[in-house]
Amino acid sequence: MKKRLGILLVFGILFVGFSANWTYSYYQGLEEAYIPIMETKAPPVIPSEKKVFERSEYALDYLNMPQDENHQRTLESYYDNRAYPGAPPSIPHPVKEKLGMGGNICLQCHQNGGFVQKFNAYAPVTPHPEMINCKQCHVEQQTKNYFAATDFYKKPGPAVGVNSALPGSPPTIPHQLQMRENCLSCHAGPAAVKELWVDHPERVNCRQCHVPQQQEVENVELFVRANTVDQ
Ligand code: HEC
Ligand code: HEC
């Protein structure tokens, strides 16, 4: 009798152990929460608008960055070393390696910007870090004066602050988009021009709301060859 009770007890303990173990591992295996959403790939991006997102990983950093008002650029100083709107600016500072084309030497300051003590200014972020032959287009300033008088007319840039259809609506983009696809490089961060500094860098899809300003195209008259004979 005692032997039977002993065997039953052993089986009883085994059964309790088994069910405790089973319940424990069952609850361990459960998912935290079931989300009935299919995993999708990254949404497709329109190829011509791809560059808009190039610096969007820094958007929240830009949003939380304090503004350094003592070292902000203005639209006037921005156009100081540009021959015309959209022209490559000349290099306003000394360049170490005189013969090189630039590349990584320039990118160490111009890839992400930042304060440069020796020039007492923030380095503007380049909108085109992939064009590594920098000095193909950007030349060092040799002199501030002209050798001879010139009547070169410097076309002023498009007006700023007047491009909204209604008060509070997103202004249209008054400039061309070639070489200006990467909005955050010029419109956010400490080197951004004061008048162009944008308070919503986190809305990364800029061209969702800001559309290029379309100039009205005048109707060109129908071309008529002078020697055609009326029939
Ligand atoms: C040590 C950091 C540093 C290096 C290296 C450097 N730059 Fe700069 N760069 C600056 C700073 C800072 C400014 C802003 C100067 C100012 O506003 O007075 C600037 C301004 C410029 C500008 C004018 C931008 C504008 O919007 O007017 C150009 C163009 C430029 N640099 C090109 C280059 C090229 C090309 C090279 C490589 C040959 C280069 N830089 C190397 C820090 C640097
Ligand atoms: C194919 C010609 C070309 C090459 C190569 C080139 N740039 Fe530029 N860059 C331009 C033009 C044009 C602009 C003016 C864009 C505008 O204002 O619309 C510009 C603007 C800039 C600006 C000013 C951004 C601002 O805040 O307005 C910086 C800084 C700059 N480039 C740095 C560089 C650096 C660094 C390199 C090399 C890694 C480089 N560029 C290579 C043509 C070029």
Ligand code: HEC
């Ligand atoms: C190379 C620097 C640069 C880049 C890149 C750039 N912009 Fe600009 N943006 C400017 C300048 C400079 C102005 C002032 C008008 C002018 O001189 O062209 C301006 C003006 C504007 C204005 C008008 C602001 C107002 O208050 O009227 C809007 C909107 C704008 N840009 C949107 C954009 C968008 C969107 C992108 C990206 C597709 C972009 N910008 C890329 C330099 C730039």
Ligand code: HEC
């Ligand atoms: C959801 C729509 C929306 C998106 C996305 C958006 N903006 Fe705007 N933006 C606006 C509106 C609305 C205004 C006008 C704000 C006002 O007048 O108070 C504006 C104003 C501006 C201005 C004029 C200066 C200012 O701050 O008022 C600039 C420059 C600008 N945006 C650039 C950008 C850039 C660069 C991006 C991408 C990082 C961007 N915007 C994304 C809606 C948008």
